Amino acid sequence: MRFDVITLFPELFAPFLEAGVTRRAFESRQVDVRLWNPRDFAEGNYRRVDDRPFGGGPGMVMLAGPLARCLAAIREARVADAAPVVLFSPTGRRLDHAGVAQWSAGAGAILVCGRYEGIDQRFIDAHVDMQLSLGDFVLSGGEIPAMALLDAVARLQPGVLNDAGSHEADSFNPALDGLLDCPHYTRPEEWGGRRVPAELLSGHHAEIERWRRERRLETTARARPELIEAARAAGRLDRADEAFLSRLAARL
Known part of the structure; x- marks a missing residue:
């Protein structure tokens, strides 16, 4: 899959693409990332990519022209690939595990990284297919x-x-019925006066799996109770799960 990223700061991506376990995907081109700077497509001696907003107000707005020319170059490089154009914006749909799973099975996209007060709305109306957000905060x-x-x-x-x-085994994964993950422990068995739960040291696989399931249920019920309701509505909770949740509710 291929992701073309439109960004005024491509240098921010270099350490990200070269570090950690995910670098394997980028080095092998399983996830092929291409970086494009709209300043390279700006006009004039100053290569201007932004200007003051009509109507007044603080900040600057990214110009539609350089972005459109940059996008056109990407389209040409992708050889008529109909990749969707994605803008990261507070007005976008919140990215979740289901969305990530869909992207991971797809052919990629063109990612637009806005800056300053935002992007000229005319570029968004003409070219953006989807807007995504990480949550209710502004970067x-x-x-x-x-x-x-x-x-x-x-x-x-x-x-x-x-x-x-x-x-x-990640949180939100359908393999875990959409629940949050359980706590994890490693050596030593005792640290800071706290011991690893006895169930994890028992060697009894069924007992370990039940402990992990109950911790997932407990963690989810405390932190994200709506995920419990979603799992219940989808028929993903069995009698043992419901019995544990009833005991847990009595303690809360």
Whole structure:
């Protein structure tokens, strides 16, 4: 799959693409990332990419022209590929695991990283197919959301993680019925006066799996109760799950 990223700061991506386990996906081109700077498509001696907003107000707005010319060059390089254009914006749909799973199985996209007060709405109306958001907060630009999407997609590619089943134990994964993950422990068995739960040391696989299931249920019920309701509505909770949740509710 291929992601073309339109950004005024391509240098921000270099360490991200070269570090950590996900670099395998980028180095192998399983996730092929191409960086494009709209300043290279700006006109005039100053290569201007922004200007003051009509109607007044603070900040600057990115010009539609350089972005459109940059996009046209990407389209030409992709050889008539109908890749969707994605803008990271507070008005976008919140990115979640289901969305990441869809992107990870697709052919890629063209990611637009806005800056300053935003992008001229005429470019958005003419060219943007989808807007995505990481949550209800504002960042200085779209580069961090773009990296978040690329990282989430990369780790789902075959062979990227050391253990092929690692991502199946992630929070929100359908393999865990959409629940949050359970706590994890490693050596030593005692640290700071706290011991590893006895169930994890028992060697009894069924007991370990039940402990992990109950911790997932407990963690989710405390932090994201709406995910419990979603799992219940989807028929993903069995009698043992419901019995545990009833005991848990009595303690809360």
